Amino acid sequence: MASVGGTESGEPEFQIAPMIDVLLVLLIFFMSITTAEILKVDASITLPVSPNAKPHDAKMTKHEVAINVRWSASANKATILVEDKEYANTVELVPYLQGRLKANPKLRAVIRGDKDLPALEIQRVMNLVGEGGIADIAFSASNK
Secondary structure (H helix, E strand, O other), X not given: OOOOOEOOOOOEOOOHHHHHHHHHHHHHHHHHHOOOOOOOOOOOOOOOEOOOOOOOOHHHHHHEEEEEEEEEOOOOEEEEEEOOEEOOOHHHHHHHHHHHHHHOOOOEEXXXXXXXXXXXXXXXXXXXXXXXXXXXXXXOOEOO
């Protein structure tokens, strides 16, 4: 005699396939509702080392814009990148920053300058951020 949903001994059988289906649906659900707030950082930049550097506050990530400043010693030139876009003409950066500040009044500019970057270039980027209306500026450094 055949039994429904059980083994020959009459004990219920544990079926794992429906459980995996439910877990996959839950995984997809949580992945779709979670937003990833990540600063667009340039891996080619070697940050200066500061033993007193404070760890990044993850709660501020959604209120930050990363301004990556690369230094090319051979060309003796700085390159500014924001959100994976290179700004050769720095005048275009000011309206972009003003628009971001208008959308988020708590916006903070995080300047990520290469360790060999001259201070004059950092000052130039700070002036651009100020022209964009952003008063909250942070600098990125490594503590290692």
